[in-house]
Amino acid sequence: MVMIGKSVARKDAWEKVTGQAKYTGDSQEGDMLYVEKVISPYGHALIKKIDLSRARQLAGVKAVITGGNLPLTGEEIRDRYPIAYKRVRYHGEVVALVVADTPKRARQAADTIHITYAPLPVINTPRQALDPKAPLIHEDLGQYKKISKVYPEQGTNIANRTKIRKGNMLKGWSESDVVVEESYSLRPSDHAAMETRCALASIRADGKVFITSSSQAPFMIKRLISEYFGIDIGDVIVTTPLVGGGYGGKASVQLELLAYIASRASGGRLVKVQNTREEDMLTSPCHIGLDATIKLGCSQKGKLKAVKILYLWDGGAYSDKAVSLSRAGAVDCTGPYQIENVSCDSLCMYTNHPYASPYRGYSHSEVLFAFERTMDSLANKLGMDPLELRRMNAILPGHTTPTQVLLNSSSVGNLPACIHRLKKLMEWEKGQRIDLGNFKVKAKGISCVWKTSTIDTNASSGVILIFNPDGSVNLVSGVIEIGTGSKTILAQIVSERLKINLEKVKVQMKVNTQSTPEHWKTVASRGTFMAGRAALQAADDAISQLKHLASCVLRAPVEDFEIGGERVFLRDDPSKGLSYKELAYGYTYPNGNAIGGQIIGRGHYVLRHLTPLNPETGAGKPGPEWTVGAQGVEVELDTREYTYRITKSISVIDAGKVMNPKMAEGQITGAMSMGLAFGGRETFYFDDLGRVMNPQLRTYRPLRYGENPEYVCEFIETPQKDSPYGLRGLGEHGLLGMPAALGNSLSLAAGVHLNELPLLPELIWRKRKGADEGDLL
Amino acid sequence: MKISKDTYQKITIKLKINGEIVETDIHVSDLLLNVLRDKLGLTGAKPGCLNGDCGACTVIMNQKPMKSCLLLAIEAIREEITTIEGLLNSTIQKEFVNHFAFQCGYCTPGFVMVSHALLMNDPNPDKKTVIEWLSSNICRCTGYQEIEKALYSVIKGGNACGLKPKNTVKSNGAKKTDETGRLN
Structure with missing residues (x-):
């Protein structure tokens, strides 16, 4: 293979390092109007009165819009008005929009809008939400329109319940000699993509709706705007240029609805809605929180026998993607281990927090924090090496997942091999907890990870290859370039299959839902798998067309042709052939006659044999493969101050096939960085009114340069047999075990159970002080 | 030029950006x-x-990296401003490409500018200085190792000295005038 496995430079490299790369917010047109939001200052309140009188009189103001007369929205349960009506349910919820001819005038007018609120009791945790005496956030839950695979419970704050019932729990507990039970808690946090979300909309006189959005899901925007507002789906045309970071946060559809509503109220004029950083954190959907309780049992020798799990997801005020997130948390509710008896209830709870969108890993890093901390507790109680406990229970071909999928060597990677390499890389034999003297302790923590996708069972991906007259080819795919480099991988695949230079594969970065074949959403680490398969099919389609044309021109059977060196030639006599250039636009005979026409290769792909989950047992096949990995973190803890430094972070991932080593490493190390920040410091702080106290990048702190540890990244290659060249998804996987491995290392270093995130020195101090005084604070 | 207290008043200013003088109407x-x-x-x-907080808007003003969201346009009058657009084919940009020192690319212009400014000021910075300069910006995609490698490959390559951005004229940065002084 010439192109596969090579660290070729990214196709978007030069435009990105020169500032020429265009993102949604960079677009500026003369007749553009600007939208500013008025947002709720409370977590839960009735809207008593809205005074718009001053705003409407200001110069330049085109429209002032408040709630009412808008459809309920939501991907699975329609429970949310795009603009709050009569009541707000989270801090930052949009209450009014102002459209004006400049951003300043819109802001000035928005600031004159006076709203009277009557605060209501606030639900600040999912456990509070579960209390039968808790106030209801959605009294009409049972009446909302919904899809069939979601199960809201009327009269409660439960938006959805996913049940996993595998094996026989009585048998499992009777075989368990050692049992631990622990509870965990982490609050919602944020994706903090550097590009804040932005959407543009205009509506033409003929009814066509044009949206431009910084989104991971332009095809979902098209579908939802069509459904919510009753517009022919083909009349909704969505464009997405390069996206400045997504991490799941831009897979939800929100600002696009506001842009559409604002344009509609302004005679269809082009409008722009861009979040401030504060709005991006408060108003737009966030990273989900979780409260969890896990009871895990094993035999004396450490064989896992039974687990009972309760996951209470902090879905926030509206259910949008949170129901699906809670379902994904149930699908892989345990770590990557063979456990015969599993009972899990995964509940999507309404609270008065910002509502949730996907976050890199789609519930898996949160679940793994709880589960992998429990594994360490169990190893501790058993007096067993935590790495060995994981190795002996590692999921293997022939085992079944919690949703009862029977795995084979294609559908699951090689976890024992990952654990084996991690052990070497971490110098495990040298000890897990080392006293460095001078009040410093070094400790090593680990986590095993797995993840499959849980996307729609009929999610489709398409690729078109359009030839240029010189024999080069334009690659058109609906995968969004959110930073992962997936479109460069697609170019490598096309280059390999068509046997043409990578430079001759021209990648269209921008996606337009009218001219680009759909890629369902750029989520779930499924871009290179699904679009890669579509690209292979499109390349084969083009090759077939080239061969048929050559067969006609050279009067030889199609089967006798080969390709290579950007030519189609006869197998037994390569000198007889035609170049791609001669065939790209059909073939022209010397006398001027021509046949054929422009070569256009088509390919599409749908994952096969996927099924929804059984509502009683959870049985079902959510995804095609499980990427597995083993990860470790080394910390140095100051035992007086409880401050710590993360010195090393290690990932060994079974990538199936590493398509582009430098890009794969970049995905894994970047994800580790994000996971360590999430585990170590990132969280929203809520007050009693449900207000987020830290919606800025100075109070909400991602990792900065100099705070990062040394990263070590290794790959195992166990091919997935259906995917292009055996690759497995890996965009999310570097993040998955980081919070757990960090929690395990710090718990070991400090000698206390750290079961909350983020793992701030203050938390360690509180737990340590509690342990010292025998009285937890 | 007199500035009234009305922040909505429009004025015409001249700025020197990427070596060119440009004239534009702005609000003060x-x-x-x-x-x-x-x-x-x-x-x-x-x-x-x-x-x-994030540094994505970093430009170079008189050889120093500045966050352009913390500057009023009127503060840039008579200063030498270099934006990423004025920085074509610099060594640091090539090394960002070679080392995959970007993913989504949104923070990249800011990181390129702060790295470039560092090399202009100190072609051979020590580790502490690099941390001090680069920690002003946030990259959410990479783990920073790639950016670090890109920067150090320029430092090791010794190419930093010839790295003055195209069209940048050495400024007399020592001259300190108060805000009205700059405007008059």
């Missing part, structure tokens, strides 16, 4: 970032927080 309260993007079409500098 306009941020340099917004003037660059909205008036001059220089969208390489990105808004990320408008608060000085």
Whole structure:
């Protein structure tokens, strides 16, 4: 293979390092109007009165819009008005929009809008939400329109319940000699993509709706705007240029609805809605929180026998993607281990927090924090090496997942091999907890990870290859370039299959839902798998067309042709052939006659044999493969101050096939960085009114340069047999075990159970002080 | 030039950007970032927080990296401004490409500018200095190792000295005038 496995430079490299790369917010047109939001200052309140009188009189103001007369929205349960009506349910919820001819005038007018609120009791945790005496956030839950695979419970704050019932729990507990039970808690946090979300909309006189959005899901925007507002789906045309970071946060559809509503109220004029950083954190959907309780049992020798799990997801005020997130948390509710008896209830709870969108890993890093901390507790109680406990229970071909999928060597990677390499890389034999003297302790923590996708069972991906007259080819795919480099991988695949230079594969970065074949959403680490398969099919389609044309021109059977060196030639006599250039636009005979026409290769792909989950047992096949990995973190803890430094972070991932080593490493190390920040410091702080106290990048702190540890990244290659060249998804996987491995290392270093995130020195101090005084604070 | 207290008043200013003099109408309260993007079409500098926290809007003013969201456009009058658009084919950009030192690319102009400014000021910075300069910006995609490698490959390559951005004229940065002084 010439192109596969090579660290070729990214196709978007030069435009990105020169500032020429265009993102949604960079677009500026003369007749553009600007939208500013008025947002709720409370977590839960009735809207008593809205005074718009001053705003409407200001110069330049085109429209002032408040709630009412808008459809309920939501991907699975329609429970949310795009603009709050009569009541707000989270801090930052949009209450009014102002459209004006400049951003300043819109802001000035928005600031004159006076709203009277009557605060209501606030639900600040999912456990509070579960209390039968808790106030209801959605009294009409049972009446909302919904899809069939979601199960809201009327009269409660439960938006959805996913049940996993595998094996026989009585048998499992009777075989368990050692049992631990622990509870965990982490609050919602944020994706903090550097590009804040932005959407543009205009509506033409003929009814066509044009949206431009910084989104991971332009095809979902098209579908939802069509459904919510009753517009022919083909009349909704969505464009997405390069996206400045997504991490799941831009897979939800929100600002696009506001842009559409604002344009509609302004005679269809082009409008722009861009979040401030504060709005991006408060108003737009966030990273989900979780409260969890896990009871895990094993035999004396450490064989896992039974687990009972309760996951209470902090879905926030509206259910949008949170129901699906809670379902994904149930699908892989345990770590990557063979456990015969599993009972899990995964509940999507309404609270008065910002509502949730996907976050890199789609519930898996949160679940793994709880589960992998429990594994360490169990190893501790058993007096067993935590790495060995994981190795002996590692999921293997022939085992079944919690949703009862029977795995084979294609559908699951090689976890024992990952654990084996991690052990070497971490110098495990040298000890897990080392006293460095001078009040410093070094400790090593680990986590095993797995993840499959849980996307729609009929999610489709398409690729078109359009030839240029010189024999080069334009690659058109609906995968969004959110930073992962997936479109460069697609170019490598096309280059390999068509046997043409990578430079001759021209990648269209921008996606337009009218001219680009759909890629369902750029989520779930499924871009290179699904679009890669579509690209292979499109390349084969083009090759077939080239061969048929050559067969006609050279009067030889199609089967006798080969390709290579950007030519189609006869197998037994390569000198007889035609170049791609001669065939790209059909073939022209010397006398001027021509046949054929422009070569256009088509390919599409749908994952096969996927099924929804059984509502009683959870049985079902959510995804095609499980990427597995083993990860470790080394910390140095100051035992007086409880401050710590993360010195090393290690990932060994079974990538199936590493398509582009430098890009794969970049995905894994970047994800580790994000996971360590999430585990170590990132969280929203809520007050009693449900207000987020830290919606800025100075109070909400991602990792900065100099705070990062040394990263070590290794790959195992166990091919997935259906995917292009055996690759497995890996965009999310570097993040998955980081919070757990960090929690395990710090718990070991400090000698206390750290079961909350983020793992701030203050938390360690509180737990340590509690342990010292025998009285937890 | 007299400035009234009305922040909505429009004035015409001249700025020197990437070696060219440009004239534009602004409000006195306009941020340099917004003037660059909205008036001059220089969208390489990105808004990320408008608060000085993320550094995505970094430009070079008189050889120093400045967050253009923390500067009023009127503060840039008579200063030498270099934006990412004025920095073509620099060594640091090549090394960003070679080392895959970007993913989504949104923070990249800011990181390129702060790295470039560092090399202009100190072609052979020590580790502490590199941390001090680069920690002003946030990258959410990479783990920073790639950016570090890109920067150090320029330092080791010894190419930093010839790295003055195209068209940049050495400024007399020592001259300190008060704000009205700059405007008069």
